Amino acid sequence: MALHARTVTAEQANNKPYNVLFIAIDDLNDWVGCLGGNPQAITPNFDRYARDHAMVMNKAYCPSTVCGPTRSALLTGKHATHTGVYGNGQNLKHAPKAKDLVTLPEYFGDHGYYTLSRGKIFHKHGDPDAPDGVDEGQWAFHEFVKAKGSNGKNLWEEKPTLAGVKSGGTPFTWGAVEGPIEKTKDYATCAWAAEQLERDFDGKPFFMAVGLSKPHLSWYVPQEFFDLYPLDEIEAAPFNRDDLDDIVRKDGKPIFKPTGRFLVADGNDMHKQANRAYLACVSYVDHCMGVLFDSLEKSQYADNTIVMIWGDHGWHLSEKMHYGKTGLWEESARVPFIVNVPGVTPPNTKCNGVVNLIDMYPTLIELCGLPPNPENDGRSFTTLLKNPSMEWDQPTLTTYQCKNHSITDGRYRYTWYGGRADGAEELYDHDTDPLENTNLASDPSYKEVIVRLRQHVPTHHEPNSPSNPHDGLKKSKSQKSAGPKKARLG
Numbered sequence: 001m002a003l004h005a006r007t008v009t010a011e012q013a014n015n016k017p018y019n020v021l022f023i024a025i026d027d028l029n030d031w032v033g034c035l036g037g038n039p040q041a042i043t044p045n046f047d048r049y050a051r052d053h054a055m056v057m058n059k060a061y062c063p064s065t066v067c068g069p070t071r072s073a074l075l076t077g078k079h080a081t082h083t084g085v086y087g088n089g090q091n092l093k094h095a096p097k098a099k100d101l102v103t104l105p106e107y108f109g110d111h112g113y114y115t116l117s118r119g120k121i122f123h124k125h126g127d128p129d130a131p132d133g134v135d136e137g138q139w140a141f142h143e144f145v146k147a148k149g150s151n152g153k154n155l156w157e158e159k160p161t162l163a164g165v166k167s168g169g170t171p172f173t174w175g176a177v178e179g180p181i182e183k184t185k186d187y188a189t190c191a192w193a194a195e196q197l198e199r200d201f202d203g204k205p206f207f208m209a210v211g212l213s214k215p216h217l218s219w220y221v222p223q224e225f226f227d228l229y230p231l232d233e234i235e236a237a238p239f240n241r242d243d244l245d246d247i248v249r250k251d252g253k254p255i256f257k258p259t260g261r262f263l264v265a266d267g268n269d270m271h272k273q274a275n276r277a278y279l280a281c282v283s284y285v286d287h288c289m290g291v292l293f294d295s296l297e298k299s300q301y302a303d304n305t306i307v308m309i310w311g312d313h314g315w316h317l318s319e320k321m322h323y324g325k326t327g328l329w330e331e332s333a334r335v336p337f338i339v340n341v342p343g344v345t346p347p348n349t350k351c352n353g354v355v356n357l358i359d360m361y362p363t364l365i366e367l368c369g370l371p372p373n374p375e376n377d378g379r380s381f382t383t384l385l386k387n388p389s390m391e392w393d394q395p396t397l398t399t400y401q402c403k404n405h406s407i408t409d410g411r412y413r414y415t416w417y418g419g420r421a422d423g424a425e426e427l428y429d430h431d432t433d434p435l436e437n438t439n440l441a442s443d444p445s446y447k448e449v450i451v452r453l454r455q456h457v458p459t460h461h462e463p464n465s466p467s468n469p470h471d472g473l474k475k476s477k478s479q480k481s482a483g484p485k486k487a488r489l490g
């Protein structure tokens with residue numbers, strides 16, 4: 001075993017190794033009070049936890065902007081450019097360059113930890129050999145509990161449509177459900193996790209992964225969460241109708257157009273309703289997380305459990321005339337990331353160092369004193385956690401499909417569409433343009449910035465790994481023709 005820098009903390013010196021509580025929240029963007037992405041968001045539990053215990057990583061980014069590849073990258077520790085897992089239709093277990101990598105929970109399991117999980121951590125794939133025909137990463141844990149729950153009946157719902165427009169993907173619908181909340185999926189998942197904190201694990205430290213399913217579409221939660229947001233008080237997210245005009249191919253033609261979901265919301269004048277439904281789901285998730293936070297605070301593990309809470313990618317709510325993920329703009333790439341390392345991170349702190357979710361793997365194993373994994377692409381940010389105001393200027397990478405990359409250094413965002421549009425580029429300066437309205441890529445005065453950031457664009461592009469033949473059995477013709485790129489199962 002190679003010598004490596006061990007992180008010796010008060011806990012470890014007292015022979016109490018760290019446990020890990022690893023919490024994924026599906027499609028949660030920065031609309032969380034302590035993240036500041038939307039001042040209307042009502043999230044008292046996240047805010048309290050951050051105030052009393054945690055550091056908010058203010059500039060955290062995902063390795064990819066859709067569920068499957070971002071989770072595959074952060075769980076294997078390897079970027080899509082090295083594994084070929086670029087889309088939701090590709091199972092890392094069928095990817096020649098990913099299938100033998102030791103995933104993060106397995107690595108903990110191999111080094112003396114008891115590993116357990118409930119909810120979505122790995123992206124789901126159809127698999128006739130898996131329990132219930134679904135591979136959801138059961139194989140990575142000693143103990144895996146399938147997430148379940150019931151919404152009760154719908155009290156009301158809205159399903160906006162527009163003639164001639166397909167909103168695409170998961171249905172763009174929302175409404176209130178009867179509950180009771182205790183029976184809903186994410187509440188049940190958090191209650192399960194809260195209960196685990198009252199048990200012991202055969203004297204071993206634990207790695208517990210908990211996956212929440214909201215605010216992923218569709219947006220159905222109990223009425224009480226809609227009631228937090230009176231519709232006439234909602235301020236919908238801002239967008240500019242000419243925003244996409246300056247993102248062009250070499251022949252000057254625009255690369256993007258408003259998405260189907262945007263056209264549907266816009267055509268029905270329902271931006272406020274859609275924003276409200278997402279906010280209601282965020283508050284529902286916050287409420288469920290409150291159960292887990294309460295249990296952790298009271299538990300015997302409160303002082304020696306590392307908590308990492310992360311959203312798997314961002315989500316647009318009309319910005320860039322887009323509802324959803326899959327972009328390479330800040331709204332898609334920035335994620336909520338809240339970290340508590342007892343004895344290391346000061347509570348009630350915001351850190352502006354740029355980090356990526358793919359960096360969690362090397363960071364967690366370093367914090368827990370496990371040997372480094374030479375397969376990890378990310379870099380440990382342990383030093384940054386100890387000193388959150390330090391200089392930490394390494395740009396980070398977000399990829400969507402093969403050969404489209406975005407690099408941010410915390411001030412500038414540079415994007416290169418080598419796959420989608422023959423090398424078209426974007427550059428935004430967040431000091432002057434936090435909403436990324438003005439593409440500076442063709443402005444000669446930014447040439448040096450582009451040259452600097454372009455050095456971080458990967459040059460190796462592993463070809464697409466095979467599509468999972470058992471995903472999306474009911475997929476549409478357009479999805480079939482799009483190969484592994486389109487979202488399927490979840």
Ligand SMILES: [Ca+2]
Pocket residue numbers: 026027066067216312313
């Ligand atoms: Ca997701």
Ligand SMILES: [Ca+2]
Pocket residue numbers: 242243244245246247436437438439
């Ligand atoms: Ca623009």
